Amino acid sequence: HRDGLIGLSACLKGEISSLLLKGNFQKAKDIAKEFENILGKGNFYIELMDHGIEEQIKVNAELIKISKELDIPLVATNDCHYLTKEDSKAHEVLLCIQTGKTLEDKGHMKFSKNEFYFKTPQEMKLLFAEVPSAIKNTIVIAEHCNLELTFGTFYLPKYDLPSEHTNVDAYLEKLCRDGLKKHFPQNISQEVEDRLKHELNIVRNAGFSGYFLIVWDFINFAKKNNIMVGPGRGSAAGSIISYLLGITEINPLKYGLFFERFLNPDRIQPPDIDIDFCDRRRAEVLDYVIQKYGRENVAQIITFGKLQARLAIRDVGRVIGMPYSEVGRIAKLIPARDPGNPSADMTIEKALKLSPEFAEAAKEEKVKKLLSIAQSLEGLLRHASTHASGVVIARENLLNYVPLYKGPDEPEISTQYDMKCLSRIGLLKMDFLGLRTLTVIEETIKIVKDRHNKIIDLSNIPLDDSATFKLLCDAKTLGVFQLESPGMRDLLRKFKAQNIHDIMAIVALFRPGPMEIIDDYVKRRHGVSPVQYDHPLLKNILEETYGTIVYQEQVMQIAVTLGGFTMGQADLLRSAMAKKKLGILEKQRDLFVEGAQKNKISQTTAEHIYDMMSKFGGYGFNKSHSAAYALVTYQTAYLKANYTI
Numbered sequence: 001h002r003d004g005l006i007g008l009s010a011c012l013k014g015e016i017s018s019l020l021l022k023g024n025f026q027k028a029k030d031i032a033k034e035f036e037n038i039l040g041k042g043n044f045y046i047e048l049m050d051h052g053i054e055e056q057i058k059v060n061a062e063l064i065k066i067s068k069e070l071d072i073p074l075v076a077t078n079d080c081h082y083l084t085k086e087d088s089k090a091h092e093v094l095l096c097i098q099t100g101k102t103l104e105d106k107g108h109m110k111f112s113k114n115e116f117y118f119k120t121p122q123e124m125k126l127l128f129a130e131v132p133s134a135i136k137n138t139i140v141i142a143e144h145c146n147l148e149l150t151f152g153t154f155y156l157p158k159y160d161l162p163s164e165h166t167n168v169d170a171y172l173e174k175l176c177r178d179g180l181k182k183h184f185p186q187n188i189s190q191e192v193e194d195r196l197k198h199e200l201n202i203v204r205n206a207g208f209s210g211y212f213l214i215v216w217d218f219i220n221f222a223k224k225n226n227i228m229v230g231p232g233r234g235s236a237a238g239s240i241i242s243y244l245l246g247i248t249e250i251n252p253l254k255y256g257l258f259f260e261r262f263l264n265p266d267r268i269q270p271p272d273i274d275i276d277f278c279d280r281r282r283a284e285v286l287d288y289v290i291q292k293y294g295r296e297n298v299a300q301i302i303t304f305g306k307l308q309a310r311l312a313i314r315d316v317g318r319v320i321g322m323p324y325s326e327v328g329r330i331a332k333l334i335p336a337r338d339p340g341n342p343s344a345d346m347t348i349e350k351a352l353k354l355s356p357e358f359a360e361a362a363k364e365e366k367v368k369k370l371l372s373i374a375q376s377l378e379g380l381l382r383h384a385s386t387h388a389s390g391v392v393i394a395r396e397n398l399l400n401y402v403p404l405y406k407g408p409d410e411p412e413i414s415t416q417y418d419m420k421c422l423s424r425i426g427l428l429k430m431d432f433l434g435l436r437t438l439t440v441i442e443e444t445i446k447i448v449k450d451r452h453n454k455i456i457d458l459s460n461i462p463l464d465d466s467a468t469f470k471l472l473c474d475a476k477t478l479g480v481f482q483l484e485s486p487g488m489r490d491l492l493r494k495f496k497a498q499n500i501h502d503i504m505a506i507v508a509l510f511r512p513g514p515m516e517i518i519d520d521y522v523k524r525r526h527g528v529s530p531v532q533y534d535h536p537l538l539k540n541i542l543e544e545t546y547g548t549i550v551y552q553e554q555v556m557q558i559a560v561t562l563g564g565f566t567m568g569q570a571d572l573l574r575s576a577m578a579k580k581k582l583g584i585l586e587k588q589r590d591l592f593v594e595g596a597q598k599n600k601i602s603q604t605t606a607e608h609i610y611d612m613m614s615k616f617g618g619y620g621f622n623k624s625h626s627a628a629y630a631l632v633t634y635q636t637a638y639l640k641a642n643y644t645i
C-alpha cells in the first residue's frame with residue numbers, strides 16, 4: 001500500500017517529536033528509520049516547524065541531527081489554521097464557538113502563538129535559513145504530487161439488460177413504446193410520436209439511455225412492492241420518456257412542459273431525476289439499489305453546514321461577551337434575503353448595502369468589532385453531515401472516483417464531495433426523498449378501503465371534481481399538501497382556483513420574489529385590471545398566466561418565439577437569468593434583440609421584453625415541478641373533500 005505515498009514526521013504531537021521531548025533520542029531515530037523502510041527511500045521526510053514555540057526549537061535541532069545521521073531529507077512546514085496573522089483573534093473566537101466557551105472563561109482553548117497562518121515563501125525562507133534544503137524539498141514534494149480530475153466524462157453505472165436484449169437504446173425505446181400503448185390506447189397522435197422521437201434522439205446522443213433504465217428499474221421495484229412513489233419532482237416531469245416509463249405521472253404535452261428544461265442538448269450534463277417515496281419505506285428502495293449495484297458502488301452524499309451571517313453574529317457576540325439582547329437586535333437587522341437574488345446566501349457585506357438600519361448600527365465601535373470578527377468567520381464550514389436524500393451510484397468501486405467519509409456518530413458511508421462536485425466529475429447522483437405526504441395519502445386510501453369498501457386509484461381520479469375546488473376556494477386546506485399556511489389560505493380565498501393549472505400557479509406564486517406580483521395577478525385574473533401584452537406574439541405564451549411571467553419555461557418560450565433561439569439556447573438563457581450571471585445576460589440581450597428584429601419587433605420593444613424576462617425570470621418557477629406538486633396537492637385536497645372523517 002505504500003506506492004504513491006509520501007510521509008512526513010508530523011508536528012510536536014507526532015511519534016518522533018514526542019520521543020525527542022521525552023529525551024529518548026535513540027528510540028526516535030529508530031522510529032524514523034522504520035518509517036523510511038515502510039515508505040521507501042526518498043518517500044519519507046523529517047518535518048521541521050517553527051511557530052515560535054520553545055519546544056519546537058529544541059526538537060528541531062535533534063530532528064536535523066537524525067536527518068544527517070540517517071540521510072533522511074528535511075522539509076519545512078507551517079501549521080495553517082487561518083489565512084493571515086491578523087486572523088488569529090478570529091480563530092480564537094472560533095475555538096470558543098466550537099467548545100461553547102467565551103473569551104472571559106479561564107482556560108478557554110486557544111493557540112499559544114499567532115504564527116499558525118499561511119506564511120509567504122519569504123517568511124519561510126527566513127525562518128529556515130540555516131537549512132535551505134528543507135525549503136527546496138517543499139518544491140520536490142509538490143512536483144511529486146499529481147491529481148488529475150477529468151471533467152466532461154460520465155461514469156454511469158452499467159444497467160444489466162434482460163438476456164433477450166443486447167442494446168440499451170433499443171430496450172429503452174421498447175419500454176417507451178409499451179408505455180405509449182398504456183397511456184394512449186385509442187390514438188397515438190403525431191405530436192406524441194414526434195416528441196418521443198425527439199427525446200430519444202437527444203438521450204441516445206448523450207449516452208443516457210442507461211440512466212433512464214436505472215431510474216425506471218428502482219421505481220418499478222418500489223411500485224411492485226407497494227411502496228408509494230410521487231407523481232414527479234423537478235424538471236424530470238418535462239420528459240415524455242419519464243411519463244411513458246412511469247417515472248412520472250405527468251403528461252408534459254398536456255401541461256406545456258419542455259424536455260430541454262430537463263436535458264439540454266446544447267449543454268450535456270447528467271440528468272437529474274429526484275424521486276419522492278413514502279417516507280416510511282424509502283430505505284427499502286435504497287437497500288434495493290445497494291444490493292443491485294454493490295455496496296462499494298453506492299453511497300450517500302455529504303453536505304456541509306456553513307456559518308451564515310446571522311448565526312456568525314450571534315455566536316461571535318456570545319463569545320466576546322456582548323449582551324444577548326443587543327446581539328439579537330443587530331442580527332435581526334440583517335435582511336433574510338437579497339431581493340435581487342433571493343436564492344443566494346445573505347452576507348454581512350450585502351446586508352450593509354441593503355439595510356440602512358444595519359449600516360447605521362455598524363458605526364458603533366463595539367458593533368464594528370463584532371462585525372469584523374463575524375465577517376472573518378461567516379461562510380466557514382460549521383459541520384459535515386449526511387445529505388437527507390442524496391445518493392450516488394458509480395460504475396465501479398467509489399474509491400476509484402471520490403474520497404469517502406464516515407462521521408463519528410453516523411453509520412452511513414458518504415462521499416467527501418458534495419452534490420455539485422460529484423456532478424462535475426461525472427458521477428450519477430440523485431435524490432431519494434422521503435415525503436411524509438405520500439405516507440398520509442397511502443394511509444388515507446387504506447382507511448377509505450376499510451370504511452367504504454372502495455379502492456381509490458389516484459391515476460384515475462377526476463381532475464375537475466367540484467367538491468375539491470369548493471374546498472380550495474373556501475380555503476379549508478389544513479392537511480392539504482403545500483396549502484396549509486395562513487398566507488396560502490388567504491391567497492386561495494382571493495384566487496378562487498377552478499382547475500389544476502390554477503393550483504400550479506398558486507404553488508409557483510407563493511414564494512419570495514413573485515409574492516410581490518400576487519395582488520396584480522389576482523386582479524388580472526378576475527378582470528379588475530386589464531391583461532396587456534407588449535407584443536401580440538406574447539399572448540399565446542402568457543395568456544394562461546394573465547400576461548405575467550410566472551414560469552421559467554415561459555422565459556424559454558419567449559426566447560424561442562420572439563428571439564429566434566433554439567430550445568437549448570433558451571434553456572441556457574433561463575439558467576443565466578436564474579443565477580444572475582450578468583456577463584452572460586448582456587451578451588444574450590444583444591442576441592435576443594437581434595433575433596427579435598428579424599421577427600419585425602422594434603429594438604425598443606425587444607429590449608423592454610428582455611428586461612421583463614430578466615426581472616421575472618430571476619425568480620420564475622420550474623413549471624415541471626409546479627405541475628407535479630400541484631397534482632399531489634390536488635390528490636390530498638380530493639381525498640379531504642370527498643372522504644372527510
